[in-house]
Amino acid sequence: MNNEQSQKYVGKVYLVGAGPGDPGLMTLKGKGILECADVVVYDALVSPQILLMINPQAEKIDAGKRMGRHSLLQEETTQLLIEKAKTQAVVVRLKGGDPFVFGRGGEEMEDLVKAGVSVEVVPGITSGIAAPAYAGIPVTHRGYSSSVTFVTGHEGAGKYRPAVNWQAIAHGSETIVVYMGIHNLSHIVGELSSAGLSQQTPVALIRWGTTPQQEELIGTLETIVAQVEATGFSAPAIAAIGNVVNLHGILAKGEK
């Protein structure tokens, strides 16, 4: 950063992960920053109890994404953070889960760094681990899975480069965790099946994981698409695929 750039800004931007929903899963560091924030720009999936942690004097701005306006809003949001850093000391960008896991945090941080704004990331607990965990599904297990892949199910329209290589993923690890996969589920199931995964491979869908509204749908590659159609199961949900899903029947009984 050159001198001219640093003089433009009095503040610092914190990219903070709010975790998957349960307010108890917010990090202490993230909570401390929310308590002394001057401005908080937050996303749609951040739970209301976490918004209550924000300094009551802070300006709160809902940057909730709207379908069809994704890229424009992204630019607007980054520009807003840059503007706020000119006059406010503690500017928080609050994102669901972890900011760097399918959260565009990397892109936002890159733009802020390029603009000469001081910026720090505060990781959060990602839904791809926490939602299965609250459903009694450990993403690795010494008896069932020595590896896990986190993948986007929303790869369409050239949004993700490189595009998802489902063939490689089907054979690359024992557990596959898919974010944003519900709308595209039949395509994903088709790709994994044609890559040779058994039709009996267990699949769990967990929606609103770690919140009081958490719901699960358990099936197999063969059955899950029909189950979604029959029940109307909808986003936001994580899909966990692999033999670790069988532990749901044992571990979900743990909490009494």
Ligand SMILES: C[S@@+](CC[C@H](N)C(=O)[O-])C[C@H]1O[C@@H](n2cnc3c(N)ncnc32)[C@H](O)[C@@H]1O
């Ligand atoms: C844009 S991605 C953001 C992921 C986030 N950065 C993270 O680390 O969890 C949004 C997707 O995350 C998943 N997701 C986020 N919160 C969730 C929750 N509480 N339960 C289930 N899935 C969730 C869903 O797949 C949703 O479509």
